[in-house]
Amino acid sequence: MIVAVASGKGGTGKTTLAVSLALAAARAGVEPVTLLDLDAEAPNAALLLDPVLEERRTTGIPVPEVDAVRCDHCGECVRLCRAHALADIGTSVLVFPDLCIGCGVCTAWCPQRAIREVDHVLGTLEAGRAGPIAFAQAQLDPGRAQPAPLIRALKAWKMRASPTGLTLLDAPPGASCSVMEAARGADHVLLVAEPSVFGLHDLGKAVGALRDAMGLDVSVVINQSVGRDDAILRFCEENALAVRLVLPFEREIAAAYAEGRSLLEVRPACEAPLVELLLQLRTKEQLA
Amino acid sequence: MKIAVASNGPHWSSDVADVFGRSPYFLVFDEEAGSAQVVANPGAGITSGSGVGAAQLLLDHGVDLLAAPKVGPQAHKVLSEGGVRFCFCKGMQARAALKEARREETV
Numbered sequence: 001m002i003v004a005v006a007s008g009k010g011g012t013g014k015t016t017l018a019v020s021l022a023l024a025a026a027r028a029g030v031e032p033v034t035l036l037d038l039d040a041e042a043p044n045a046a047l048l049l050d051p052v053l054e055e056r057r058t059t060g061i062p063v064p065e066v067d068a069v070r071c072d073h074c075g076e077c078v079r080l081c082r083a084h085a086l087a088d089i090g091t092s093v094l095v096f097p098d099l100c101i102g103c104g105v106c107t108a109w110c111p112q113r114a115i116r117e118v119d120h121v122l123g124t125l126e127a128g129r130a131g132p133i134a135f136a137q138a139q140l141d142p143g144r145a146q147p148a149p150l151i152r153a154l155k156a157w158k159m160r161a162s163p164t165g166l167t168l169l170d171a172p173p174g175a176s177c178s179v180m181e182a183a184r185g186a187d188h189v190l191l192v193a194e195p196s197v198f199g200l201h202d203l204g205k206a207v208g209a210l211r212d213a214m215g216l217d218v219s220v221v222i223n224q225s226v227g228r229d230d231a232i233l234r235f236c237e238e239n240a241l242a243v244r245l246v247l248p249f250e251r252e253i254a255a256a257y258a259e260g261r262s263l264l265e266v267r268p269a270c271e272a273p274l275v276e277l278l279l280q281l282r283t284k285e286q287l288a
Numbered sequence: 289m290k291i292a293v294a295s296n297g298p299h300w301s302s303d304v305a306d307v308f309g310r311s312p313y314f315l316v317f318d319e320e321a322g323s324a325q326v327v328a329n330p331g332a333g334i335t336s337g338s339g340v341g342a343a344q345l346l347l348d349h350g351v352d353l354l355a356a357p358k359v360g361p362q363a364h365k366v367l368s369e370g371g372v373r374f375c376f377c378k379g380m381q382a383r384a385a386l387k388e389a390r391r392e393e394t395v
Contacts, residue, residue, distance in 0.1 A: 078344055083336070083337050084331065084334075084336075084337025084338070084339075084340040084341040084344075085337065085340070086340075087340050087343060087344045087347070087366040087370075088344070088347075089347060089366060089369050089370035089371075090347070090370065092369075094365065094366055094369065096337075096340055096362050099336060099337045099340065099362070
């Protein structure tokens with residue numbers, strides 16, 4: 001079973017939930033348990049899990065390099081590039097690697113065969129273990145603009161569908177293409193929402209992207225609840241979203257998080273409801 | 289010489305656009321022919337790459353001089369290496385921007 005944890009708003013507790021689900025599943029005997037940190041711009045699940053990272057590779061996208069001698073400035077590559085990563089100024093073809101999506105169309109289509117692909121490094125992928133949990137993360141290099149290819153590469157490298165196991169995808173915040181890339185292929189998406197006007201607003205955007213646009217199975221976990229969840233519960237009811245769990249806002253939990261300690265360390269009682277949540281998702285899958 | 293003005297609308301009474309790449313129209317004035325052309329910018333609404341696309345559009349139309357507000361670094365590279373000169377203008381009608389560009393050019 002593959003479960004993505006996403007949110008819309010940042011700081012609602014995606015990583016807290018993903019790490020806690022991984023730990024709870026491993027303790028309940030689920031095997032294998034894998035956690036992929038796909039928040040490539042700021043991966044921080046490793047701070048809670050403290051894994052040993054044994055494997056490391058850089059990843060990028062293939063970007064075009066134009067042979068000035070062969071190029072006859074027909075302009076075909078510029079017309080075909082939907083990312084606008086190429087411009088033909090008549091005397092040379094300019095390439096903008098930060099706009100390129102690495103689709104390879106220009107290279108394949110060039111009538112003069114004047115284009116070859118060179119690697120444009122975007123960041124690093126790392127993998128290892130934290131006890132029983134297989135862990136991997138993507139890290140975008142500073143100044144780079146495209147996290148989605150790194151997310152795709154990490155999933156291709158380490159995501160395995162297993163009928164008995166559990167793979168957790170810790171998505172970036174927001175509702176943009178990198179979130180959609182992170183959640184793609186998930187059997188379920190848990191949206192972690194905080195009961196504030198900001199949390200509610202961004203929850204709506206995430207539902208729009210992941211359920212309405214992508215057709216994924218989406219349900220909600222409310223975090224940082226202080227018992228005034230009316231607005232968010234109403235939203236979930238009106239939009240046919242199951243609320244699977246409500247986690248409280250408590251100073252002690254926040255303090256532990258700030259020290260890089262997991263939720264289950266300070267609230268071992270949360271383990272049972274987390275396992276129950278996973279069972280709900282599995283049951284739903286078997287019924288479907 | 290061809291002069292392009294980044295414009296919010298298709299008329300010379302329209303306001304100059306706020307951002308070059310997302311400018312909905314370019315009004316192109318051909319000094320030799322004494323004629324004008326409205327060029328719609330197909331990339332006005334895209335999320336990324338609009339500046340480079342708009343710069344290529346102007347090169348394809350043989351523009352020599354651009355009257356526009358802020359031009360992003362990538363579009364600037366395409367335009368300047370493509371031999372297009374700039375006239376910075378903001379908060380005025382396209383007609384006034386054209387006048388301004390022609391005046392600067394003759395100084």
